[in-house]
Amino acid sequence: MYQEKVMKKVDVWRYKKYEAKVRIVDIYTGKKIILLNEEEAKEHDIYAGYRAGLKHRGHTHVVIVDVSSKLIKPGEVGIFRDLAKAKHLKEGDVVEIVHMDRPASIAYIKKKLDKGVLNKEEIKEIVSDVMRDRLSEIETAAWITAAYINGFSDEEIIALTEATVESGEVLELPGKKKILDKHSIGGVAGNRTTMIIVPIIAAAGLYIPKTSSRSITSAAGTADTMEVLCNVTFSIEELRKIVLKCNGAIAWGGGMNLAPVDDKLIRIRRPLSLDPQGLLLASILAKKKSVGAQYVIIDIPVGRGVKVPYVEKGQELAKHFIRVGKMLNMKIEALITDGSEPIGRGVGPALECIDVFEVLKGRGPSDLRHKSVLMAGKLLELSGKVKKGEGYAVASSILESGKALKKFRQIIELQGGDPKVEPEDIEVGEHSYTFKAKTGGSIFHIDNKAISKIARIAGAPRDKGAGIVLHKMRGDKVRKGDPIFTIYAESEAKLDFAIKALRRLETVEMRKILLNVVE
């Protein structure tokens, strides 16, 4: 009989180790990397990109190896400043460099590359290794690429969501009130609905502990915009106290330890704009799960230039959210919205803040008001707080009555801002330039990406007062010389950059009825 024996999996390399003297390298790398002498490392079968154990006072820390044949002499190990600090290593300390076998998660990454489906434990192992910096950028990039190409099953997304939640802290609120949340898929300039929805829901007597992101490629994120008025960086305990006092909060998610594995992955995802749908869902849902959300409304803008290009794709994504949410005990509703043009008038932190205030005062851009009330209403219906079909009217009346504004001022105060602030007090950049129509016609398209780019070149979101105010919307008729939008900047130089960029970007497309006269 042919007898196949499975070779015992043993880590023979545990016999491979050597002593080295610490040499502190005065750099903060943000990664757990050590530098070894290339030749010496090779003798111990350790290469650049490999993991090694750094044994010091009985503890073995797993690190990624980089090599140098010039800076590090044999018998030395280069320790970067941050690792030295974290592990209390000093110049001249003697440590042991231990050859390590690959972590098990490498095999699971390979399994995903080979179109395999990962089980819960395998996903957890990968997430845990990412969290502990045991995977190199190359390995993590391979995993994300494989996730992008081969996709994740619903079960994998659930496991990933749970592992992501477990990677950080969670917000615990007493069970007296329902916990609501909202999320917008990005890409639409000026789309600052959160700052209107949160006060409406909180005023309606439900919890909405909203954590938001800062901008990555847009002119402002909700966290950047709220920061114009008050602090947004809180610990989870501080967030809890605010929400217990006023039902809602608008905080920066990156400032607390919620689903932190996400931040580790963004560095890898950004260079190629890799947004595998499974990772996107797990990332969003983990953040909602981490604050205990039970009812979640998702805004999926579709159209030219945003992440989701057409309605069918938006519907597919919406159904995916609802299906996975259900398995995670979250009731989710998704709205497919028109995302092809900016929402509101202002684009940039201070300018969007002014729009929000105007809406809360019962004025402001009608598109921003309508969308915010619609979403708040649907969320109220979803939670069972109001009957189906009555959400819009209820949300609208909370807004009209001034209760939402009052709640907004309370949130600002609890977040350390001035509750008496008025839109007129919000400073905008003192340098401005107004772009005017070169011909008459009607506005056919205002480009989100081009508007965001120009606002960023003008200084947004770092310069809070920088950005753009749109004077015209899609469909508006204009005559030659009519102002279309104004760029604001905090410095002359940045305004100049933005004006120069204006010439090379198509921000606004005009349409004329009469294109030509043939004589």
Added chain:
Amino acid sequence: MYQEKVMKKVDVWRYKKYEAKVRIVDIYTGKKIILLNEEEAKEHDIYAGYRAGLKHRGHTHVVIVDVSSKLIKPGEVGIFRDLAKAKHLKEGDVVEIVHMDRPASIAYIKKKLDKGVLNKEEIKEIVSDVMRDRLSEIETAAWITAAYINGFSDEEIIALTEATVESGEVLELPGKKKILDKHSIGGVAGNRTTMIIVPIIAAAGLYIPKTSSRSITSAAGTADTMEVLCNVTFSIEELRKIVLKCNGAIAWGGGMNLAPVDDKLIRIRRPLSLDPQGLLLASILAKKKSVGAQYVIIDIPVGRGVKVPYVEKGQELAKHFIRVGKMLNMKIEALITDGSEPIGRGVGPALECIDVFEVLKGRGPSDLRHKSVLMAGKLLELSGKVKKGEGYAVASSILESGKALKKFRQIIELQGGDPKVEPEDIEVGEHSYTFKAKTGGSIFHIDNKAISKIARIAGAPRDKGAGIVLHKMRGDKVRKGDPIFTIYAESEAKLDFAIKALRRLETVEMRKILLNVVE
């Protein structure tokens, strides 16, 4: 009419730049990386992993950005020692940091992620950007992962091979003689056929300018083994001179600028052992093409524990080689060989060298002699030098006559070694341990990986005299106490490590006819 205009692709970021003072960071990174102040970089829309232009004296160098908020102050740029040297940058020099758009190759990588087929220009652009260090490790890893999952078409492989050839220098030989070459897919311990085939072919009057690799995970590569006898590091011009004098050479491929893009990719492929078939083919064929090979024999070992696990997979790979080779004007023949056990007796540079010498002297391990003669014979037939069916006899007679040994000594001399060296002169490790059979029976399997690992732990390939000599082969009958193999090491400590590892690795599987007696 609905009029969709394509937004002009413009690099608005060219307006985004700032001046910074050079601060030399005393590290050699081997990559084109600069360090920017994190906050300042963010203001200019530059993040870790992004590319930036480093403008100095009218030249703009493309570099990858890393950020630090501690080491680098605003207004500074950290330049690593190697980049400083290459670009003549000194402490305090004022340079311009220019925001750069992504190189076009990023879009092509994304295309491959989306299962697209790349055209010649797109492949060339990626290879050129890898060569110029314009792609980060993350981006390159994504490309290789996508190649692994989505595969390459034959046309893509051709383009990749050509781009790889163009990335380096090529060997030019006069057209008087045919140029032959061979390649073995790795994984088989002791498989040192090259050092026998090259002298046979060269003695037959044909060119065989062989470039070989060093070991990565095995106990010895051909370059490591040949190095026991002479120098193996040559420039292409030096290689050319040797080949013109004696028809053949056995040099280290990594020592010359042949297909250098390959070396850039190995760093990315190693951590996950990613060997996409398309990259493997392009890599091997580019090296053959770079030396001008017209007739190539490929050895594809199959079996337990080697790269190609079974015959059908080997046949598929063989056909792929032949098909793509044809499109590249190379006549290829592939041999599927049994790779499940080591070939020859010695494993490790010096010990394999002794085997080679013994074969060239008409003695030595019969399996190594048979395989080498078989391959040399097939190669002679393939080139048209001898008639079909006569190759083995011709190759065998060149070996028997001593002509191959004479040619081998000539090559050693031209490569700077002692042509009079005898196998007895080759030093092996002075510390040894012989592993003996614990029971009687017959040898059922000798494990390549376990044998290679133990030889490596004993010091191979860095310690040339370290390794293993097998006393028994598969099928041999042994009695309890019979020596099965001997480990050699250059130090007592390394021998001890190897002996310890022996206990935990299954190197040899025994089979008994009588398994048990039931009484």
